[in-house]
Amino acid sequence: EVQLVESGGGLVKPGGSLRLSCAASGFTFSTYRAAWVRQAPGKGLEWVSSISGDSNYIFYADSVKGRFTISRDNTKNSLSLQMNSLRGEDTAVYYCARVRRDGDSVYFDYWGQGALVTVSS
């Protein structure tokens, strides 16, 4: 069974840092791309960052570029998001997702349960 489990969320002051982790199981992690998606309270979904299976390709949303860093450890089946210089507008539930490429289709087929990050003084 495919599972994605986020951890590392919590309360942090503006300007602070936090590292989210996502533990993957039930599939060959290294062969899939992965992504982080966030959802601010009462708002819609916002794509944050994506990473290829071999970490050679990494992309960020403009809203987090230069502050967040996505990485993965295929030996540990783990995805991470290092978040620095956090702002109030970064307050959100952060989801990790598996990115499936099926022929000419690309989509997020499995999601974690989410980790809440609150940025407040």
Next chain:
Amino acid sequence: DIQMTQSPPSLSASVGDRVTITCRASQNIGSYLNWYQQKPRKAPKLLIYHASRLQSGVPSRFSGSGSGTDFTLTISSLQPEDFATYYCQQSYSTLIFTFGPGTKVDI
């Protein structure tokens, strides 16, 4: 960057109704369009990928259509468990993804 819009932002419907949600991309994205359903305090769930392909396990009352810039999600006969928020997502750029703002379907 590709921008996505959805209409309507919300709609009220009854059980048994046929519901249609529209998604528009700011440029031609071919069929690289996915639909997700999200219920309160839950992770999103994939419904439709590549504009019209039904994800395994998703009821056949859900269908998707469109290509280029205009897309539609249709629920042929709304069921109580379908009251949720629906998001479209473009995957044209492969590793850069954009979601639409969502359409909330309620009673």
